[in-house]
Amino acid sequence: MLYYRDKGKGKTIVFLHGFLENSRMWRFFQNKLSKKYRVISIDLPGHGRSSKKTNEVNRMEDMAKKVNKVLEHLKIDEVIISGHSMGGYVALAFAEQYKYKVSGLGLFYSTTLPDDDIKKEQRLKAAEVVVKNPKEFFRLSIPNLFAPQNVPKLQSEIKTAIKWAKHASLTGISAALKGMRLRKDRTDVVRDLGKPIFIIIGKYDNAIKNSELIKKMEGVKKLSIYELETGHMGALEAPEECLEILQTWLKQNYK
Template sequence: MLYFTEKGKGKAVVLLHGFLENSRMWKYFQDELSKRYRVIAIDLPGHGKSSTNSKDVNRMEYMAEKVNEVLEYLHLDEVVIIGHSMGGYVALAFADQFKYKVQGLGLFYSTTLPDDEAKKEQRLKAAEVVVKNPKEFFRLSIPNLFAQKEVPNLSEEIQQAVSWAEESSLTGISAALKGMRLRQDRTDVVRDLDKPVLIITGEFDNAIKNAELKKSIQDFQNVSLYELPTGHMGMLEAPKESLEIIQQWLQGVK
């Protein structure tokens, strides 16, 4: 079973980290949200303390099934599920496979849309590079996730993100890259969910095509969309602002 931490009582809120991260990225959020909710933060397959729970290709559907194993173990029949980046892809796969368990869905710097062909090719190359030279891969890729004009002022935050990446297995990282490139368009999952959906984006996020995402969900009545002046790493670039949005949204999830 996947590694997880649990804190607090009340409505169950499941937090899923992104690529090159683990559940530690949610510590501030988990500490604060657990004052009102039962918050479960999970290490996804191949990442953090779940590094051994990996296949050669970790598809989003497989990760969602492993998340469900944790919820079954905890006897949770209904949850609010929030995912950052890759964690959002897993949350969407979870909502697709276990719709009846979802009270609310949060996409935190994530998207419903699949990779285009160029991105798919990029992920394949990255899957090879990270195994051969992980330190160089982390050094080059992680700073690009932040708002570029703020990078000189974010050395501590960038190092924090690098430390998370170093806690995952290289085979798990490679498997996640291969899995992300195979994910399908799940815009219809959001449309058909009939539950509150939160989407937080970054104005300077180069990892997500925000304009295309906004266009795809513009007529969805169940979506609350917020944009912050950040890159892709809102939990480090704007933690208080991000948390406040999530807290306000959770109050409306029944």
């Protein structure tokens, strides 16, 4: 079973981390929100303390099933599920497979849209490169996920993100890249969910095509979209702002 952190009591919020991250990225949010909610953060396959056993390809659907195993173990049958980047892809797959368990959905710097052909090719190349030279891969790729103006002042946060990446197994990293490139369009999952949804995007996020996502979200009911002055790593670039958005959204939708 996947490693998880479980803290607090009340309505359950599940946090899923992104590619090269682990459940530690949610510690700030978990400590704050657990005063009012039950907050569970999970290490996805190949990452963090779930890094030892992994498949050659970790599809989002398969990761979602393993997340559900954790919830079954904890006897939890209703959650607000949210995720950053890859974690958002897994959250969407979870909402598709276990819609009856989802009372809310959150996407942190993530998208319902699949990879285009160029991105798919980049994923395959990255899967090869990271196995050959992981240190160089982390050094070059992770800072680029931050907004350019934030890089000089957030060196400590960048080092933390690189440290998290080192806790992922190389096979797990490769498997995640291969799995992400195979994911399908899950816009209809959001349209059909019928529950409160939030999406946080970064103005300087080069990893997500925000304009295309926003266009796809037109007409979706119970949806709130927020934009911050960040890159792709808003949980590290603007944690207080992200937390405030989440707390406000929770108060508005779960009284």
